[in-house]
Amino acid sequence: MDGATALIRTLEKHNVEYIFGYSGGAVIPIFDALITSKTKIKFILVRHEQGALHMADGYARASGKPGVALVTSGPGAGNAITGMMTAQMDSVPLVVLSGQQVTSMIGLDAFQEADVFNMSMSVVKHNYLVRKVNDLPRTVDEAFHLATTGRPGPVLIDIPKDVSSSAFTAELDQPVDLPSYEHEYDVDESEIAKLVAAWQKAERPLILVGHGVLIAKAEKELTQLAKAMDTPVTTTLLGKGAFPETDSLSLGMLGMHGTAYANKAVVECDFLLNVGSRFDDRIVGKTSEFCKNAFKAHIDIDASEIDKMIKVDVSIRADAQKALAVVQERIKPAKHIAWNKHLDEYRQKYPLQYDVAKHLTMQQVIDKLCQLTEGKAVVSTDVGQHQMWAAQFYKTERPNNWLSSGGAGTMGFGMPAAIGAQFARPNDTVIAIVGDGGFQMTEYELATACIHKLPVKIFIFNNHYLGMVRQWQELFYDNRESGVDLEGNPDFVKLAEAYGAKGVNIASADEMDAKLREVFATNDRPVVVNVEVMKTDNIFPMIPPGAALEDMIIEPPTTKMDKPTGST
Amino acid sequence: MPDVLYTLTLQVRDAPGVLVRIAHVFARRSCNVSSVQVKPHAGGIWSDMTIEARNVMRITQIVQQLEKIIDVKSVYVHNNERKS
Numbered sequence: 001m002d003g004a005t006a007l008i009r010t011l012e013k014h015n016v017e018y019i020f021g022y023s024g025g026a027v028i029p030i031f032d033a034l035i036t037s038k039t040k041i042k043f044i045l046v047r048h049e050q051g052a053l054h055m056a057d058g059y060a061r062a063s064g065k066p067g068v069a070l071v072t073s074g075p076g077a078g079n080a081i082t083g084m085m086t087a088q089m090d091s092v093p094l095v096v097l098s099g100q101q102v103t104s105m106i107g108l109d110a111f112q113e114a115d116v117f118n119m120s121m122s123v124v125k126h127n128y129l130v131r132k133v134n135d136l137p138r139t140v141d142e143a144f145h146l147a148t149t150g151r152p153g154p155v156l157i158d159i160p161k162d163v164s165s166s167a168f169t170a171e172l173d174q175p176v177d178l179p180s181y182e183h184e185y186d187v188d189e190s191e192i193a194k195l196v197a198a199w200q201k202a203e204r205p206l207i208l209v210g211h212g213v214l215i216a217k218a219e220k221e222l223t224q225l226a227k228a229m230d231t232p233v234t235t236t237l238l239g240k241g242a243f244p245e246t247d248s249l250s251l252g253m254l255g256m257h258g259t260a261y262a263n264k265a266v267v268e269c270d271f272l273l274n275v276g277s278r279f280d281d282r283i284v285g286k287t288s289e290f291c292k293n294a295f296k297a298h299i300d301i302d303a304s305e306i307d308k309m310i311k312v313d314v315s316i317r318a319d320a321q322k323a324l325a326v327v328q329e330r331i332k333p334a335k336h337i338a339w340n341k342h343l344d345e346y347r348q349k350y351p352l353q354y355d356v357a358k359h360l361t362m363q364q365v366i367d368k369l370c371q372l373t374e375g376k377a378v379v380s381t382d383v384g385q386h387q388m389w390a391a392q393f394y395k396t397e398r399p400n401n402w403l404s405s406g407g408a409g410t411m412g413f414g415m416p417a418a419i420g421a422q423f424a425r426p427n428d429t430v431i432a433i434v435g436d437g438g439f440q441m442t443e444y445e446l447a448t449a450c451i452h453k454l455p456v457k458i459f460i461f462n463n464h465y466l467g468m469v470r471q472w473q474e475l476f477y478d479n480r481e482s483g484v485d486l487e488g489n490p491d492f493v494k495l496a497e498a499y500g501a502k503g504v505n506i507a508s509a510d511e512m513d514a515k516l517r518e519v520f521a522t523n524d525r526p527v528v529v530n531v532e533v534m535k536t537d538n539i540f541p542m543i544p545p546g547a548a549l550e551d552m553i554i555e556p557p558t559t560k561m562d563k564p565t566g567s568t
Numbered sequence: 569m570p571d572v573l574y575t576l577t578l579q580v581r582d583a584p585g586v587l588v589r590i591a592h593v594f595a596r597r598s599c600n601v602s603s604v605q606v607k608p609h610a611g612g613i614w615s616d617m618t619i620e621a622r623n624v625m626r627i628t629q630i631v632q633q634l635e636k637i638i639d640v641k642s643v644y645v646h647n648n649e650r651k652s
Binding site: 117118121122125126129146178179180181302303304307308 | 579580581584585588589592596613628629632633635636638639640641
């Protein structure tokens, strides 16, 4: 058995179903072993390594299992960097295998040799350069362990060609060797007692839910607690799906483009329980003003997130499920009728709404998509206005159904992530909501979707602009449009047909219903839907970057606004 | 704000790349590393690393980020009152 075969056998041990990747000189032994080992693992050949990484990421987010990617050395690994960064920022478990020059040539600037170990260091949870073939299976075991435990993330293993092709002479099963890695923490009972006491006497409590709840699979504990404590719930962009958004206690997403009622609840609450959110700058705005009169509690498995952005009164470093289960045992149910009624009034006064008068808008189509799929589809997005409208109008009902690049904000993520999700969940409806800008960054992966006849529904919201930047230029830079006009977009329907997908064009609200029926009736191949939307629509509510949540703009401003000084 | 010279002692895996991983944490937060001393334990897998750093804005963040490195076992901050 050679190193490559030992690698495949170890991947099988971890129940890997799919490897997303691209071949190249340095990984030929591994590609050969994919055949000679007669493995059942399916290899999905993509068109660019960034696509492979986002597919593995989409697979991981939609399945709750780690995603695996395989790329070659040099440019192959270089192209994988953005995908690793995306996964690292959003705590997504990936194992990334990259080929490398033979060990004797490393450091000599050999062909397609790149220092991937160092290049990737700041975008992964951990990485390895394997120098001895007999270390390979143990390294893979460690990579899966690191990727999936504690705060998850991508782990890269750089494998020189001579390592994968030389004879493997050790045992496949070796104990992992991670003596300085800790990932399980006991729940601090004294901190729980303080949390419970504060929640028990709160009059206006609020739960802020982040991705950590989904990672810890703590949705059940969270929902039971919210109901028992009659406490409203707001989620971050990545927390969508942890609590059903149609529930009467749900306030939807908070933050820069969150709902007015969620942001008002944050401003007015007297108790805030943050479970698994890192108080990202997109949700806290001006930190000194954030939720400043409330008692704040924070549950997070990563100690470096506690007190990083917002100083809290109680902190519990633990797995969210474990911590919430203890809170459940210690707390007595409560009612908050007046507070919930007050928030209901905000819901009535400041609803999410859109104009159906003249032009077709993204909001209208997303709202319709949500109705048609009853909030149960797997939805992936790209980054920009369409992403925020999707977050507002697609009410996510279930865990692992919302896939969006939150921390990194990676354009080009949406479509390949949807492909990965469809591989993970072949029987579920998977929708990619993307803009005309982001779609063109990874559009070549339509080939991958077509080869495998995946029934992904790809909605391109085409405003012929990089809409979010154009909105900022309109609001903060005297409407000077610079570098945002996407003149030269191709005919996306023809492009889809050229790849073998079905192409559909929706140009007006009148034809929307009939066209959508056609889209959802097509399940033998991908469907690309070009939606011609209003060119210069702006998304509100909006908290200007660096401003306090109180300073949220609910409607288009009538006076000129100052240039923002806060986070980009 | 006076520029305090921080002294940290870390117990780390004696593994290739551990120094780079640690240097990344300081560099990304605009800290200048003034000195580094690495002493491998005899016959073992560990090294003691002593680092002196200036321009440290948020020592807690630095320590917590260092502790997250898989090859770092422990981080100890010494006399953080000494002036440079």
